[in-house]
Amino acid sequence: MTTIVTEYPNLFSPQKIGPKTARNRVWMTAHSTQLVKDHNFSDEHVHYYAERARGGVGVITMEAMAVHPTTQPYKGKIFAFDPAVVPNYKKLAAAVHEHGTLLLAQPWHRGRETAGTVNRLPVWAPSSVPCTVYREMPHVLSTEEIDELIQGYVLAARYAVEGELDGVEVHGLAHGYLLGQFLSPATNHRTDQYGGSFENRLRLIVDIIERTRAETGRDKIVGVRINGSDGDVPGGLTNADWTEIARALADTGLIDYISVTQGTYIERMNIYGATPKPAGFQIEDTARIKAAVPELPVVVAGRMNTPELAESALASGKADMVGMARTLIADPEWPNKARDGRANTIRPCVGANWCMASIVNSPLACVHNPAVAREKQLGVGTLTEAAEPRRVAVVGGGPAGMRAALTASQRGHHVTLFEQESELGGQVRLIGRSETYAEWQGITDWLIARLDESTVDVKLTHRVEVGELDSGYDEVIIATGSTPLRHGWSSLHPASWGDGSIVPGADQWNVYSVNEVLSGKAEIGPRVMIFDDTGARQPVVAAEYLADRRHDVTIVTRLPQVAPDMEASRDLQSTYRRVRGKGIRFVTDHEVASIVEDSVVLSDVWTGETTTHENVDAVVLSTGNAADDALFHDLKGKTPVRAIGDCVSPRRIFNAIWEGELAGREI
Template sequence: MTSDYPLLGSPLKLGPRTARNRIWMTAHATLLVKDHLFTQEHIAYYTARARGGAAVITMEAMAAHPTTQPYKGKAFAFDPRMVPEYQKLADAVHEHGTLLLSQPWHRGRQTNGVTNGLPVWAPSSIPCGVYREMPHVMTGKDIAEIIEGYRLSAKYSREGGLDGVEVHGMSHGYLLNQFLSPATNTRSDAYGGTLEDRMRIVVEILDACRSELGPDMIMGMRINSDDGHEGGLRPDDWAELAARFEATGLIDYLSMSHGTYIDRMKIYPTSPEEHGFQLDATETVRKAVSLPVVGVGRIVDPDEAEGYLRDGKLDFVGMARQLISDADWGEKALSGRRKQIRPCVGANWCMSTIFAHAAIGCIHNPSAGRELELNETDIGETPARKRVAVVGGGPAGLRAAWTLARRGHAVTLFEARERLGGQVRWWAKADSRRELVGIVDFLEARLRETDAEIRLGTRAEADTLKDFDAAVIAAGSTGLAHGWTMLRPEKWSGPALPGAELPHVMPYGRMLETDPDIPARALVFDTMGGRQGAVTAEYLARRGAVVEFVTQLGQPSPDLASSRDWGKVHGMLRRLGVRFHVDRELTEITPDSVTLRDLYTGETETLQGIGMVVMVQGGTANDALFHALDGKMELHLVGDAMAPRRVNDAIKEGELAARQI
């Protein structure tokens, strides 16, 4: 432990056990589950975080009953088959002195019955605003089943050798939150009405779990500190609830969070968001209890974490996304290597992978969820040192060069521009994306710690690379501005849309890179539906332009649903005055106007006074050098030079290529 973070590195009593420091990995979905059981990938995932310094790990939320199954990749905590799974996990994690907890939970109305074919259960017939499925109003028999499911979950946790159980469902608007909140509980029986009656199911679950765990295991609760919506439970309400739960004598700690599915950005907000944004409410609840409190809320920096501990806002620093980004956060912080921490940049790519029903991932940690195949500390020294050229200093090239150098190759990186970072630096010019620069700042800093040679302002040609043994081509892509959408594939490679060749028409990447003068009125034409259009519109609007956002899609930037922040982004753009035109395509551009066509009615309209047209249409891979060298040396094509896609693809491919040479 370093003296820099004396509180973060200090042990603390946690019920009948002691946590070796104050770093707590909070629960989050991984989709590494198979057949409702944990896997070898789980063991590797959690063990990496235990080895990396987390003193306590709460595993991902596990179903306490068959009616809570939002997707097939969900573990069943009530299934006796979990016992040997827990034993394998506990053995691996305990080797590093880390405490391991299960988290049985039920989503209540915040799910649907598509996966399991069962009705959604809830205390009252009030549907969730996200899933919009009318729930079955739980009967007394149903409530007894849920309590029994939690009891079995505790029983199997004990038999599996875990250190304890974190009873979940009170936070994030899940089933027990729905019982507790008067906004979602309109019952008139013993489980509704007064606060005591609304608490009844929770107390009965706690009692059932403690009866299985006994006094020698940890039992905590995950609760909210603020529901964050009108009619919901606010900090003072949760403070009273917390005091009442503590008074039962059944629990050893409280883990705090925020929000419900009415506004999921209060749970896991994307950048920008104030770091520690939940902790004022957490502190309100903490003052009402004497139990240890776990706090969360975009905590990514150990200086911040130590400050929150010093200020008494929390007793344990809870992190999920930061520990996805860097499994070794704790070890780095406590051993004087804070500057080597890979920061969570708030991109929510981890959420996007889950949305796609893929295993957990990180926008710039390719080993997250893939520890068995891409262990970041076991990259394998090369048996034969080679001279390797890396062409391109964006995220793909930086990652490839870093891993190649660490493996023992003689690396030269060529970057045509005067600065490393590629398109990520351009994106970070938008206020909402400024944290993204942490991706390339981290990679550049790691690369400069090696003996790799970096040649800025140098465009690599075939002759430049003639003396190298191998090359990684990571030259990126060039933005398109021809004006056609995917609805006209026959014209995609043909003549440009009339007016697309005009000087005030440009791809969004060029606009972000070159910082041209911004006119009074600009138009963004987005055919991709990702974040590019939103970033472009924000950048223009914040610099004073009235922005017309045109897309052939049914809504602007629909892909943001996967990161859960489309509402946050749309609201931000609307407040900036951006005007949306959906279901439209461009048919003509003139020096000061554009003509739009309604895709479904054929009607046209002309927008006047447009001083700039920015195209968001994807790009063309810069692969000419690869083809010029093909067959002459060992070659690897990665990132946008392979096909213009996402940052995580570029970094992963750079890493894989570097391991193959």
């Protein structure tokens, strides 16, 4: 057996888990993919999980699978209680086992943290307490329905064994899901054998574990996923409570490991912490659970982003395995790169939570890994050498242009990248100037580092003219981005967007764009009003940037709430808590009617009633951007040219990088 020399000896040492042995300590934790078809796994799942296994992961827990029809927050949920999963389990197991990775099922029920919209069934819970997110009043489970629930877990374990998986991770205890709702006095108000005392509240979980082990036997892994803490939940379970639960479950002698996470839907950022949640924020709570169950392997999670952090947690004895999901979504080769001394090339997870936002309406995606959920087409090893190397000009050094230039260069083309500014990065670079979102700089830093290693000729502070491009290049890619709109109108006034008019006073010297604020080009006084019509993150980024520099900030929006787009990335609640704590005020349902020197007149969008706000030193407009597409149109018909990113239509970072990747592949 070849000994691997690595900077991270603990991370890449084997770990015994019950009857099996993991090749290393990297554990890909469960997460939704929305690749589900007809409540079952798909071929896309096979490619997705195989990519991570090939990348070096030791253990994979697949996405949470329903044990009963009542747990369907959206249509794309796998039915673990349906024997139809067995053939696809076998496909998945074969693909993953080929690379030496263990594969587990994760049966689960959400309880009150869902709605009956999709399945048209009542929401199940131990007591009739609605979820803070879904707000649907639950049906109180009868003892007969509890038996039905248990049978769902039994079938899930049975089919996992028949499907040749390595084991089962019993879920539903963590994140405030159904079994956790039975455990917590805050959500379990029952007076029968499942409520009241600790033993009664634990009864259902122990019964499920016993029945699961009876199905799997001792030659398969059985584990549980629990919380390390519910977070700041009145009456919720604390770290001490969960430590007691962990000890009680270990005492059954029926489980092989404990995977620890955090949070409920009242504290969602403890479940999937976005930036600026610190890396490793769950380590200490997990360490106390590990100390209580020294005989069992314990998995730590919570933004375990770097090999250094993972190695430290293991070397200190605070955990035995390191769980990660978004980290491996961003870079499926994370383990192999860390093991082989290439950690500096890992594509970082920056906590943007586009993975969370994407699954609302489509399959999983990553803000800067375009291959996610499309591994067969775009994954590792799919980039082919160009049949005929071409001379390619890319204009614009934002994320779209950089991705296009890099991909085209990797295929053997001769690429020149032009950027009119003195540094690459575009608007992402500006967002990264805010202390709160400094991690986002990792998106462009990673691309810049890869460009430095490539053959791309990067020309900074170079504003390209048409004459430079209409000859001398075989292909031109325009990625010139977009420019903030300055007219001040909200989208409630579409006619005004086309007649050349502006909101009175929008052209004053003290009116700025978000870009001007973040670039440091704006001379801003102490009192600032930000007007937003987009519902996006940028005005909040600007508000925090200014508040951190001791400006008094008010965000005004014509929408019913500030930055509703952030609900999809699940960090709206934590962002509100943070920004309101910085003294930033919100004014909703209003738009700017006029600006007169240091006074701003706001108009109620429903009644038209106006109010005047005095002593406003600066106004910052966030009303959308206009595509910078002039160069593209000037070149059309003169040379082969294509446009990508914001210069086609101002959208998201993900769209820019996605289009850049496709452009680089298509040339």
